[in-house]
Amino acid sequence: NAGVTQTPKFRVLKTGQSMTLLCAQDMNHEYMYWYRQDPGMGLRLIHYSVGEGTTAKGEVPDGYNVSRLKKQNFLLGLESAAPSQTSVYFCASSYWGQVYQETQYFGPGTRLLVL
């Protein structure tokens, strides 16, 4: 089992460019999440998905779009990158079983720098 993987590991963008971050999990988890991690801010939820074909907004969704066309993949898109989107992005997944005891499994992160 690879667990949760993220592609790419690091990327530099110019303001206005677009890109897609890919998250893949091989644990058959229903739930998937995208977070961003900024210094002094902890992790903040961008978007999440409760199953294939569904997505929902988290705490900081503006400037991002997501898609969950396959159960194992969760894509995060930046249509027009801004310097404020410089961050480390983490994907996570969890199995929707006993709601109160769910553990999230995290990928290694994608470091994004927007110039």
Place this chain on the structure above:
Amino acid sequence: GNSVTQMEGPVTLSEEAFLTINCTYTATGYPSLFWYVQYPGEGLQLLLKATKADDKGSNKGFEATYRKETTSFHLEKGSVQVSDSAVYFCALLNTGNQFYFGTGTSLTVIP
């Protein structure tokens, strides 16, 4: 609403010292509580969890007790090692299955 507040870092300790990292929470309903650890260059890993009041989570010598009366979930370890150097995140999981993370506390253990 839901939120997690944890002590500011960074924390620097000598090897074998006692560790406490404070965490308090605000939540609607009855959340589960977690500590995650992030080693340099890696993603977050679950360290321990507690799902109801008075539960104690423990792992790798770390412990935390779910205290509903003080809305706290403080992390403790009796004797830290250099390998414990990492960033520690307190988190709650609410009834809507959403996680709320604290800002993280960086721990450095020196030999």
